[in-house]
Amino acid sequence: MKHRAHMDGNVIITGFFPLYTLGIDHNNIHASSKEDNKMFIFKNYQCVLALAFAIEEINKNPHLLHNLTLGFDIYDDEFRTWKMFKNPFICLFGKYKIPNYSCMRDSKSIAVLTGPSGITSDQIGPLLGLYRFPQLTFGPFDHALSDHNKFPALYQMAPKDTSIATAMVSLLLHFNWTWVGLLTTQNEHGAWVLAELKEEMAKNKVCVAYELMISTQDASHIFKLMAVHNEINLSSASVLIIYGDNDSQTALMVLIEQIFIRGKVCIMNSQWDFIMKRKYFMLGSLHVPLIFTHHYVDVSGFTDFVKAVKPSKYPEDIFLARLWFLSFNCSDSESDCVTWDNCAHDASLEWLPGHIFDMTMSEDSYNVYNAVYAVVQALHQLLLHQTEVQTMGNRKETVISPEQLHTFLKNAEFYNLTRYQVNWDEKRKLEPEYDILNIWEFPEGLQLEVKVGKFSPYAPHGNQLSLSEDMVEWAIGTTETPHSVCSESCGPGFRKSPQEGKAACCFDCTPCPGNEIANATDMEQCVNCPDHQYANSQRTQCFLRAASFLAFGDPLGMALVCMALCFSMLTAVVLGMFVKHQDTAIVKANNQALSYILLISLIFCFLCSLLFLGRPNTVTCILQQITFGVVFTVAVSTVLAKTVTVVLAFKATSPGRRMRWLLVSGAPNFIIPICTLIQVTLCGIWLGTSPPFVDTDAYSEYGHIIILCNKGSLTAFYCVLGYLGSLALASFTVAFLARNLPDTFNEAKFLTFSMLVFCSVWLTFLPVYHSAKGKVMVAVEVFSILASGAGLLVCIFAPKCYIILLMPNRNSLHYFRDKVHNRRNNPS
Secondary structure, three states: OOOEEEEEOOEEEEEEEEEEEEEEEEOOOOOOOOOHHHEEEEHHHHHHHHHHHHHHHHOOOOOOOOOOOOOEEEOOOOOOHHHHHHHHHHHHHHHOOOOOOOOOOOOEEEEEEEOOHHHHHHHHHHHHHHOOOEEEOOOOHHHHHHHOOOOOEEEEEEOOOOHHHHHHHHHHHHOOOOEEEEEEEOOHHHHHHHHHHHHHHHHOOOOOEEEEEOOOOHHHHHHHHHHHHHHHOOOOOEEEEEEOOOOHHHHHHHHHHHOOOOOOEEEEOOOOOHHHHHHHOOHHEEEEEEEEEEEEOOOOHHHHHHHHOOOOOOOOOOOHHHHHHHHHHHHHOOOOOHHHHHHOOHHHHHHHOOOOOOOOOOOOHHHHHHHHHHHHHHHHHHHHHHHHHOOOOOOOOOOOOOOHHHHHOOOEEOOOOOOEEOOOOOOOOOOOOEEEEEEEEEEHHEEEEEEEEEEOOOOOOOOEEEEEEHOOOOOOOOOOOOOOOOOOOOOOEEEEEEEOOOOOOOOOEEEEEEEEOOOOEEEEEEEEOOOOOOOOOOOOEEEEEEEEEEOOHHHHHHHHHHHHHHHHHHHHHHHHHHHOOEEEEEEEEHOOHHHHHHHHHHHHHHHHHHHHHHOOOHHHHHHHHHHHHHHHHHHHHHHHHHHHHHHHHHHOOOOOOOHHHHHHOOOHHHHHHHHHHHHHHHHHHHHOOOOEEEEEEEEOOEEEEEEEEEOOOOHHHHHHEEEEEEEEHHHHHHHHHHHOOOOOOOHHHHHHHHHHHHHHHHHHHHHHHHHOOHHHHHHHHHHHHHHHHHHHHHHHHHHHHHHHHHHHHOOHHHHHHHHHHHHHHOOO
């Protein structure tokens, strides 16, 4: 029983802590035996001090345990499979270690604390469970220990890492790390955490670059190490999440040192052993650790308690003597005995470097502190219960058994002095909060753990993570935050295109097409701009389209207006000239009334082109096509009537012909109303079925929305245009056949040429109109109206005006008779 720490009391809490490693302490030159030469774990001894601190605090509390005192027995738990049961057997069955035969009838132990290694709890748990001996573990939460059938008397003090995946992914999202590697241990707990991490990463669109699950045996397998080395170092992922418990974390860190990670950010779930830290800092600049630890409130008075600890104060604590011996070299070189006289009288654990012994309470020590209070609260409830059931005459002292304590411990719920809630109800147990630690490096392997952030699952969504980026120390020589993405973000104006066969985080950036935009980074799809808006050239914003139409104030509109007014005025002048010279031979020839009708219709043809200019509305859209169709039908049918008149006049004057009655009866004049009526009928059908309406075109002109008149029914429009074309073709045919008739004032040649110009203009109009867009399309239609009307005006009336104004001697009946007489005398 040499390796034990003891404090006497009415009730004892027993602890099995691994306080020595399997390695050899070569610095201990005064070791007298192999047992003394084992390496002492300074970190785990703080758990012994936390136990002593809690017990002394409770013993001073008059409101607990009803004048009972609490003590402890701490044993070293050897990290070997068969020796692990040595001290538990002694605790349960006495020094003879015979199972089921207890030689310790006066045992005061009521509960056992084990940890921080899960292996220790797993091995000892079934043995303690057989005797319903309460076992409280203070190491990290282990899913394997949650099996109540296998471990009926085991309680885990550490909170379950229900939100560790959310916390780690929140850190990834904070730094925009979307390409991450995963490294866990090959056990049940590692598989559970790996599944949780992958699910949470998938929700937040963080991709797994690679996932590795290794066992502790892999750390010594050269080929496995090479495979892990290549996977981690050759990957483009700069971030590696490492998750493991206390047992596996050591093996993982050994592995990391052996594979020599370069420039990676390692996100871990807990701190590893201080002994490992000294090795770690030899390669510390190669990777940056960000460590998640459970958040807890500092226990008041613990640091002062540790400062006051001395071997003389706890003479039965062999572990404290061992620590003092190793730290302050109190042994006489000529003797194997420890002599405290050689030590400094004011020696204190405060003198030890922080990386050797930390004065602040660790997470494991905090769990030990809570475990002691959990036992005491259950014991206190047990004592109250026994007091209630005792009769007034029964003064016999009641024996407290561990099995009785188990009943009250199972239902225990309390707040410790730091207001931390302790209970074992999974539904009511609070989720843990996490502190985020970063390690600052100093020369000669010295280090400082700095809290740089916190994660609280109780904070509002989006504010759960708080981080001080300026306090994070990245790799030496680097001031910028590391970057870890598979593909660079797609900026505004681009969308993500997945790469076939690769993770969702690996993509190409494709520019947004057409009238689509992407106004944020990493957009999955581009967004269409509304019809009244257009996308800028960078495809990042939608701007309001400017209304566009052929306005009167536009240069092109003003030119067309001037042309229309000029041609209208010119036609009016010609009409006035014909009225003034209505008694002359050239005006009377070829039906004077038809000439007036043609000139008046041409005036309306020129003026109707003005309906196509300005902002379209429903009235102008209807009047455009109807007015155009009707007035041009009148004009072309008038030309046809004039052509028929020429033919009939020649036939009536020829010998043997009997067509004079057609000419005298005015039959050609009926051509105009008949042809016009047909066109009006077609227009009426057009208006009745699908009339023209105001429409918009948002695609023909960039940055503008064109306001135009939609034809409604294209079939009706082409019927109107086709009918007009058929009249023109008929006029052209008749005029062409009558072009050589011998008549002094025969205008058949001019009619033929005018119809040729008319048909040429509208045949050219069709392909040009269909290829034009926006204002140009309207301008083409207006220009065609003006050009065809001008063709009729110039070709038919220009020769007549020339004779009237410049050669009046030819505009007389005497000139006509002389010409006929000369033709008869000279028939050749």
